Amino acid sequence: xxxxEQELEIFRAxxxxxxxxxxxxxxxxxxxxxxxxVSNNGSEDDARDIFQEAMMVLYxxxxxxxxxxxxxxRTYLYSVCRRLWLKKLQHSRRIESQVENFDRIVPVEEDIxxxxxxxGQYLIMRTAMGKIGEPCKxxxxxxxxxxxxxxxxxxxxxxxxxxxxxxxKYKCLVRxxxxxxxxxxxx
Amino acid sequence: MAELVERYLKGEMDIAERQAFxxxxxxxxxxxxxxxxFHYFLEEMNRYGEIRRFKSNLYDTHHTLQESGxxxxxxxxxxxxxxxxxxxxxxxxxxxxxxxxxxxIFISGMLxxxxxxxxxxxxxELRRKVSNLEKQSSNQRAEFNRFKTKIEPGTDVKFGxxxxxxxxxxxxxxxxxxxxxxxKIYVQSPxxxxxxxxxxxxxxxxxxxxxxxxxxxxxxxxxxxxxxSQSQTGxxxxxxxxxxxxxxxxxNEGYLSAKTGxxxxxxxxxxxxxANPGNSGGPVINKNGExxxxxxxxxxxxxxxxxxxxxxxVFQLVNELKDTDKDLNIKLRNASSLKxxxxxxxxxxxxxxxYMVKVVLG
Numbered sequence: 001x002x003x004x005e006q007e008l009e010i011f012r013a014x015x016x017x018x019x020x021x022x023x024x025x026x027x028x029x030x031x032x033x034x035x036x037x038v039s040n041n042g043s044e045d046d047a048r049d050i051f052q053e054a055m056m057v058l059y060x061x062x063x064x065x066x067x068x069x070x071x072x073x074r075t076y077l078y079s080v081c082r083r084l085w086l087k088k089l090q091h092s093r094r095i096e097s098q099v100e101n102f103d104r105i106v107p108v109e110e111d112i113x114x115x116x117x118x119x120g121q122y123l124i125m126r127t128a129m130g131k132i133g134e135p136c137k138x139x140x141x142x143x144x145x146x147x148x149x150x151x152x153x154x155x156x157x158x159x160x161x162x163x164x165x166x167x168x169k170y171k172c173l174v175r176x177x178x179x180x181x182x183x184x185x186x187x
Numbered sequence: 188m189a190e191l192v193e194r195y196l197k198g199e200m201d202i203a204e205r206q207a208f209x210x211x212x213x214x215x216x217x218x219x220x221x222x223x224x225f226h227y228f229l230e231e232m233n234r235y236g237e238i239r240r241f242k243s244n245l246y247d248t249h250h251t252l253q254e255s256g257x258x259x260x261x262x263x264x265x266x267x268x269x270x271x272x273x274x275x276x277x278x279x280x281x282x283x284x285x286x287x288x289x290x291x292i293f294i295s296g297m298l299x300x301x302x303x304x305x306x307x308x309x310x311x312e313l314r315r316k317v318s319n320l321e322k323q324s325s326n327q328r329a330e331f332n333r334f335k336t337k338i339e340p341g342t343d344v345k346f347g348x349x350x351x352x353x354x355x356x357x358x359x360x361x362x363x364x365x366x367x368x369x370x371k372i373y374v375q376s377p378x379x380x381x382x383x384x385x386x387x388x389x390x391x392x393x394x395x396x397x398x399x400x401x402x403x404x405x406x407x408x409x410x411x412x413x414x415x416s417q418s419q420t421g422x423x424x425x426x427x428x429x430x431x432x433x434x435x436x437x438x439n440e441g442y443l444s445a446k447t448g449x450x451x452x453x454x455x456x457x458x459x460x461x462a463n464p465g466n467s468g469g470p471v472i473n474k475n476g477e478x479x480x481x482x483x484x485x486x487x488x489x490x491x492x493x494x495x496x497x498x499x500x501v502f503q504l505v506n507e508l509k510d511t512d513k514d515l516n517i518k519l520r521n522a523s524s525l526k527x528x529x530x531x532x533x534x535x536x537x538x539x540x541x542y543m544v545k546v547v548l549g
Contacts, residue, residue, distance in 0.1 A: 017241050023248050030258055045522065052245045053281040059241055118234075134423070144236035170189045177189075177228045 003069055011069050014055075015062025025055070029074055033081045040085065050088070054080040057108075057115045071106045079105040083112055128179040136172035143169060234297025246470045246527030315353045347544035349430035349469035349482070350374060350398060351537075353415075353501065354517045355408050357400035360501060361468030362483045365544050366396050374457045374542040377436060380404060381545070387515070388508055392436070393454055394483050396509070397517075397545075412536040413470070414523030415498055416477035422446065426458060428482055429534065430469030431543040438534055439466070439490070443479075448494040455494045455522045456480060462493045468544060476533050 008091060013021030030051055037047035057080050061067055069076070082105055129137055142148045142156065154165040195208050212219045252258040311426055347369075350361035360373060366372055366386060373381045382402040389396035420426070420443050427440040441460030448455030459469060462482060471480040478497035505517050525533045 017237070017244055019244055019248065022244055023252070026248050027253055027257055030252070034258075048249060052242070052249070055245055056238070056241070088485050121231060122235060122238050125231055129235075140232075141239075144232050145239045147236070147240075166190070170193075173193075173232075175226070176232075180228060180231065181224070 003072060007073055008069060010072060011058075011062050011067075014059055014067065015067075017059070024053070025058075025073060025077075028100055029077050032074070036078070036081065037085055040043060041089065042085065044087075045083075050081050050084050051077075053084055053115075054117070057111055060115055060118055061111055075104050075106055076108070079108045083108055124183045125180060128176055128183050131179050132172065132176050135168075136175060139165075139172055140176060188227070189265075190223075193229065195222065196226050196229060209244055243527065243529070247529060247532070250524070250528050250532065276294050276297070300351055323420050344373075344545050344547055347372075347546040348465055348467035350542050350544050351429075351468075351470045351478075352408070352411055352540040352542075353397075353519060356516065357405055357407055358387070358517050359384065359398040359400065360481060360540060361396050361398060361544055362481060362496075363391050363394045363396045364483070365468050365495055366398070366546055369546040371547040372398060373545040373547070374398070374400060375545060376405075376542055377539055384543075388504070390504055393496055393504065395481060395496055395500060395504055397504070406539065409538055410524075411520060412476065412524050413472065413534075413540075414477045414521050414525075415519045416473060418458070418477045418478045419446075420473060425474050426460070426471050426479065427458060427530075427534070428462065428466060428469045428471050429541045429542075430460075430462070430466035430482065432463035432465035434543075436538050436541060437466075438538075441493075444492075452494075454495050454500055455483070458482075458493045458495055459491050460493050461491055466493075469541065470537070472533075472537065473529075476523040476528065476537070 004178070010021045010024060014025060019066060024103050031094075033051045034044070036046040037050055038044065042050070054077050058077060082142075083134070128166070129140070132140070139153065142149075142153050148156070148170075149160040153169070154162045155163065159165040159168065191208070195205070198486075200208060212222060212306060216356045220435070225382050230316050249258065263344070348361060348365035350359040350365075352358065353360045358423045366389070369386075372384045372386065374384045382405050384398040385401050387397040387399050422443055424443050425440065426443055427438065429436055429438055431437070439460050439462060441458055443456060444459040446456035448457055458480075458545050466482050469482045471482055473479050478498055481501065482499050484492060502519060505519060508515050528536075
């Protein structure tokens with residue numbers, strides 16, 4: 001089926017982390033995935049986890065500079081979820097019976113591999129963040145995750161001015177960098 | 188140095204500075220190595236932030252859609268099954284229904300044939316009388332109910348503490364000392380409605396009490412948003428509480444400061460949070476929206492040091508109760524549907540199920 005301009009628009013918007021786009025993809029596709037996972041030995045929580053992981057794959061794909069959407073979002077998501085769920089079933093050695101097909105599928109192996117690699121790096125950073133301790137963790141999160149500016153951060157953490165907060169942030173960053181590379185070598 | 192590298196990478200240097208820096212980079216291989224490393228690290232850092240933002244958006248979306256009913260949980264399967272059954276047995280049902288219908292018509296026909304004709308006016312009137320009577324008595328009943336379950340003005344109400352639902356069917360938990368010496372207990376819903384409650388069980392040792400709302404005005408929620416933590420909470424973990432230290436629900440946050448309570452008491456834990464006596468019986472909730480304990484605010488001598496009974500004991504208490512009373516149907520949910528949901532949304536959801544305890548002393 002041809003991909004409409006609107007689909008492409010939503011696909012790009014997901015890459016930009018736009019809430020309305022995420023919501024619309026969610027509304028359109030969640031029931032299908034839920035049905036698929038729950039009908040194949042999965043729980044409601046499994047369905048949510050798998051769907052959200054597939055959304056991550058979609059997001060990463062959309063962020064790639066040379067992205068191309070070769071099929072409908074629905075088909076893509078379903079294919080990713082199917083693959084992810086099969087993997088999980090095999091991993092936990094649950095009954096690997098025939099998995100019912102609910103929709104058309106496209107090959108997504110490569111995208112999932114990329115996702116796993118990226119996710120590995122994300123986990124390394126997460127572990128490093130877990131080890132750094134307070135107040136560094138909150139400070140770095142405030143800047144890099146919640147995108148607060150230095151002025152706000154200074155107020156929030158009780159630094160006398162933005163420069164002080166900035167210095168503290170750099171100290172934390174250097175520590176985090178060490179932790180990150182230590183983790184990285186272990187992985 | 189780190190600052191220099193970040194500014195360089197972000198392109199925040201002016202031309203002269205940039206050239207000087209690049210010169211330095213050429214001359215000093217260590218610096219070059221550091222820039223490369225830092226560049227990679229910062230990219231990872233930014234990506235980490237992006238992923239976190241995206242994930243939190245995903246969670247929020249899931250939660251909002253679940254709220255608005257656009258995502259339904261668990262019903263999918265049973266619904267399908269019921270529809271299947273209906274399709275399968277439709278014919279049988281139709282035959283059974285028509286047989287029943289025919290029989291009914293036959294019997295009523297026979298009845299009308301053999302019943303002596305009575306004056307219809309009388310019957311009318313009688314019925315009206317009965318309905319009048321009914322109306323009266325139902326009015327009385329309503330009044331009686333209101334009298335029974337509402338606090339009469341002028342009653343001496345000792346202000347107690349906080350409690351919260353542990354089961355959507357109307358079971359609340361609070362601290363035992365809150366309801367000590369109570370003749371009657373009312374809980375005030377967040378909407379401001381007083382509801383009569385009864386004590387199901389109290390355990391002075393653990394300082395816990397389970398109440399049940401016993402009031403026709405109570406509207407049971409479909410499901411509680413929070414779960415009950417199964418795992419140990421680590422030191423310094425973020426926690427928050429909601430309670431009624433005054434006539435209004437109050438939010439406070441803090442962290443777990445020790446895994447045991449006063450004098451090494453393993454039943455409770457120590458929390459660093461600002462709380463007042465009215466907070467007793469309030470929930471202690473972690474960042475995933477899981478209840479980890481019940482506040483009992485026993486020590487007031489040190490500022491910001493509060494103790495809470497661990498949730499483990501609530502599990503134990505409920506299990507013991509189930510053993511002695513088979514009819515007791517309390518189920519503590521493990522899964523919290525608030526995981527990953529932003530704090531303000533969490534608090535919004537949780538506060539609907541936190542009640543003020545009012546005690547009438549005997």
